[in-house]
Amino acid sequence: MADARLVPFRAPAASFCAFLAIQAVSAAVLFALKLGGTPARVQEFYLGSEATFAAPKTIEGLLETAVPHLVAVPLVLFIAAHLVGFAGLLRRRVFGLLCGASFAAALAGVLASFAVRFVWPALSVVKLGAFLALEATLLAWIALLGLTFATPRRSTARASGATPAVTATPAHRSAR
Amino acid sequence: MRFFVSPDPWTDRARPPVRWFLVFAAVLVGALAAQRALAGGLTPAGVAAFYLGPDGSEPLAAVALWEEVHVNAFLYGFLLFVVGSLLAVSPVSPRVRAALLWGGSIAALADLFAPFAVVAAGGAGAIRVATFTGTILFLACGVGVAFARFGAPGRARG
Numbered sequence: 001m002a003d004a005r006l007v008p009f010r011a012p013a014a015s016f017c018a019f020l021a022i023q024a025v026s027a028a029v030l031f032a033l034k035l036g037g038t039p040a041r042v043q044e045f046y047l048g049s050e051a052t053f054a055a056p057k058t059i060e061g062l063l064e065t066a067v068p069h070l071v072a073v074p075l076v077l078f079i080a081a082h083l084v085g086f087a088g089l090l091r092r093r094v095f096g097l098l099c100g101a102s103f104a105a106a107l108a109g110v111l112a113s114f115a116v117r118f119v120w121p122a123l124s125v126v127k128l129g130a131f132l133a134l135e136a137t138l139l140a141w142i143a144l145l146g147l148t149f150a151t152p153r154r155s156t157a158r159a160s161g162a163t164p165a166v167t168a169t170p171a172h173r174s175a176r
Numbered sequence: 177m178r179f180f181v182s183p184d185p186w187t188d189r190a191r192p193p194v195r196w197f198l199v200f201a202a203v204l205v206g207a208l209a210a211q212r213a214l215a216g217g218l219t220p221a222g223v224a225a226f227y228l229g230p231d232g233s234e235p236l237a238a239v240a241l242w243e244e245v246h247v248n249a250f251l252y253g254f255l256l257f258v259v260g261s262l263l264a265v266s267p268v269s270p271r272v273r274a275a276l277l278w279g280g281s282i283a284a285l286a287d288l289f290a291p292f293a294v295v296a297a298g299g300a301g302a303i304r305v306a307t308f309t310g311t312i313l314f315l316a317c318g319v320g321v322a323f324a325r326f327g328a329p330g331r332a333r334g
Binding site for chain 1: 274
């Protein structure tokens with residue numbers, strides 16, 4: 001394990017990973033069932049279709065989906081990134097890139113729904129791309145969380161108690 | 177995370193916000209139970225009627241079932257992670273800690289997918305009643321134990 005202080009959190013992290021994986025899978029299933037897998041199907045979902053008697057999405061309907069996602073997705077990404085970042089598993093630059101890609105994909109996905117409906121239907125490509133990017137980054141976070149909590153401890157001496165390792169944290173140094 | 181892994185003086189400072197968070201978590205668990213009870217989700221017949229229609233011939237679409245999985249996976253996953261992390265740094269017996277976290281996780285996972293079983297079996301609403309009751313009980317106990325023990329004197333990690 002990259003940081004022995006994380007040992008007590010192995011079980012909660014494993015549980016979190018399981019539910020995160022279910023969220024990612026259920027999101028993919030819902031996307032496939034509702035929006036389909038092509039830009040044309042995504043456009044049809046937002047703009048409506050006479051052939052399927054589907055009405056165009058309203059701003060209220062889009063906000064009903066966007067608001068909970070604007071709370072839940074950043075919170076989940078924040079937890080995953082926080083744990084991986086704390087363990088120091090990735091280089092700073094790679095970690096920053098993965099964080100940026102995750103949050104940007106999530107934001108682009110939410111905004112693209114409105115853009116497809118009200119700005120330019122061809123942006124359905126962005127909606128599709130953002131969703132795929134978010135799913136890919138979620139899988140990356142799950143894998144990294146697994147690595148963070150499943151790999152052998154780097155230092156068994158640090159695992160016996162939290163206090164010695166805590167002295168290395170800037171927050172604790174500044175508090176002394 | 178730094179809040180949790182820091183030494184005891186920091187735990188004292190962490191206790192008030194943690195306890196207030198747990199008050200809200202307890203209210204959330206109670207509200208979930210009330211919401212489910214009012215929708216008929218605490219009786220097998222009520223569950224069957226919800227997922228299969230009043231006469232059993234209009235089952236909910238797959239989209240509706242997956243939406244429920246998607247929403248509840250966030251709720252259960254977040255709550256179990258926070259409560260499990262708090263229990264990990266509280267003076268609680270390892271057995272109790274493991275039972276609450278894994279019992280809650282297994283019950284919640286079963287509850288997420290129980291509606292599929294109800295629809296596939298064309299009834300068997302008792303499955304969902306059992307999984308939901310188990311999930312709520314484990315969550316309520318986890319929140320209660322974390323409230324009582326986080327920051328309490330004793331060996332914090334075990």
